[in-house]
Amino acid sequence: MNWLDLPAIRMAQGTIQLPGSKSISNRILLLAALAHGITHVRDLLVSDDTDYMLKALTKLGVGISQTSENSYRITGVGGYFREKEASLFLGNAGTAYRPLVAVLALMSGHYRLSGVARMHERPIGDLVDALRQIGANITYLGNPGYPPLQINPVALEHEDIHLTVKGDVSSQYLTGLLMALPITGRKITIEVSGTLISQPYVALTLAQMRKFGVLVEQTAWRRFVLQAHQHYCSPGEIVVEGDASSASYFLAAGAIGGGPVRVQGVGSESVQGDVKFAEALEKMGAYIRMGTNWIEASCPLNGTARRPLQAIELDCNHIPDAAMTLAVAALFAKGVTTLKNIASWRLKETDRLAAMSKELQKLGAGIEEGHDYLRITPPENSLAAGVAIDTYDDHRMAMSFSLAAFGVPVRINDPDCVKKTFPEYFDQFKRIVCFKE
Numbered sequence: 001m002n003w004l005d006l007p008a009i010r011m012a013q014g015t016i017q018l019p020g021s022k023s024i025s026n027r028i029l030l031l032a033a034l035a036h037g038i039t040h041v042r043d044l045l046v047s048d049d050t051d052y053m054l055k056a057l058t059k060l061g062v063g064i065s066q067t068s069e070n071s072y073r074i075t076g077v078g079g080y081f082r083e084k085e086a087s088l089f090l091g092n093a094g095t096a097y098r099p100l101v102a103v104l105a106l107m108s109g110h111y112r113l114s115g116v117a118r119m120h121e122r123p124i125g126d127l128v129d130a131l132r133q134i135g136a137n138i139t140y141l142g143n144p145g146y147p148p149l150q151i152n153p154v155a156l157e158h159e160d161i162h163l164t165v166k167g168d169v170s171s172q173y174l175t176g177l178l179m180a181l182p183i184t185g186r187k188i189t190i191e192v193s194g195t196l197i198s199q200p201y202v203a204l205t206l207a208q209m210r211k212f213g214v215l216v217e218q219t220a221w222r223r224f225v226l227q228a229h230q231h232y233c234s235p236g237e238i239v240v241e242g243d244a245s246s247a248s249y250f251l252a253a254g255a256i257g258g259g260p261v262r263v264q265g266v267g268s269e270s271v272q273g274d275v276k277f278a279e280a281l282e283k284m285g286a287y288i289r290m291g292t293n294w295i296e297a298s299c300p301l302n303g304t305a306r307r308p309l310q311a312i313e314l315d316c317n318h319i320p321d322a323a324m325t326l327a328v329a330a331l332f333a334k335g336v337t338t339l340k341n342i343a344s345w346r347l348k349e350t351d352r353l354a355a356m357s358k359e360l361q362k363l364g365a366g367i368e369e370g371h372d373y374l375r376i377t378p379p380e381n382s383l384a385a386g387v388a389i390d391t392y393d394d395h396r397m398a399m400s401f402s403l404a405a406f407g408v409p410v411r412i413n414d415p416d417c418v419k420k421t422f423p424e425y426f427d428q429f430k431r432i433v434c435f436k437e
């Protein structure tokens, strides 16, 4: 197996230009593909997850050309894809798989959607159940409730579309429905049953749809109404903002390792929920500054000496991805940190609650792992030395645990898994840290 040895880190300081947001990139690609007109997308994230979306859309007959390293020209199909038969492999990209299921269910074609083994363990039943309410023809090719899926032509049953979707397993089902259903041109009402998790991601979806001219009337997080005859129209050019989840590792580095560390590409005007990670760090005592397009974090000081962060207790439902960064930052905080309302961690790239517990314990932390929470007690003295961190093919495990090097030298197994959302992560991380040796 491949690994990366990080020597112990003395301090962190510098500026990072963030790669494009994964969540925005894949939403924009899909909306641009469905829209009328040509969209020029700039600062798109270049990574596995966006690559799967680009390849799928190309197979579906969308005209896509790369105009520079991270710029693309998308010729929208104005509603329906030309290609009526395709077999699509979408890796482990939730932001590609879930919305494409919803879109292809309406396309009157024959499509097979698969992914890596872990994708076939990530539930899709709530989305399929919602689509079946309007007549979608979807078959499970493996275990019921999970990918892979076969999608066949739909016969929409009613003039107005009214459906209910569960919101407590993943917000990506609602996001998929919201993005897909406007291509029917019908009046749409979506009710959410159960409490909607990861709400800021739905706000992000609505914001991207608005850029393409489709408006949604929202009643709290329970009811979404779209008036009939709305169609996606290209806004011409779109610049993707930096990834707020990717920002979290650098901000934590600034808060633990002195700083200031500045990330450029997200800031106070960001539409991404994970910018709220900066507030969590601030609660831990970090010094945070923010402009419209940048955020900076430094370590709390006692005179000129670095002061340790303070433990927090936080409901992390609004920042499910960046919360993993908090779990590792907790190793450097005084007291017991509790991260609550993170049951969805169990259904992501790996069972993140189990994986995080196991690897934190290797470093000497005391862990209480609940069904939907994690309580982390840092070791009394230093972190355990000579540890190799397993990453479970989860980019966020690899990126979060790079922070452990602020305590001891650490080995990160299979560091290449970061290519899901941030292929250059470790090169960038090394740019802002000074190692002890």
Ligand SMILES: O=C(O)C1=C[C@@H](OP(=O)(O)O)[C@@H](O)[C@H](O)C1
Residues within 6 Å of the ligand: 022, 023, 024, 094, 095, 169, 170, 171, 172, 175, 197, 198, 201, 320, 321, 344
């Ligand atoms: O819609 C999105 O872009 C995302 C929603 C979240 O998933 P859940 O809604 O499953 O929590 C998040 O964890 C994922 O990385 C991206």
Ligand SMILES: C=C(OP(=O)(O)O)C(=O)O
Residues within 6 Å of the ligand: 092, 093, 094, 095, 321, 348, 349, 396, 421
């Ligand atoms: C959960 C994640 O990805 P996905 O979009 O595949 O759900 C993630 O990036 O942390």
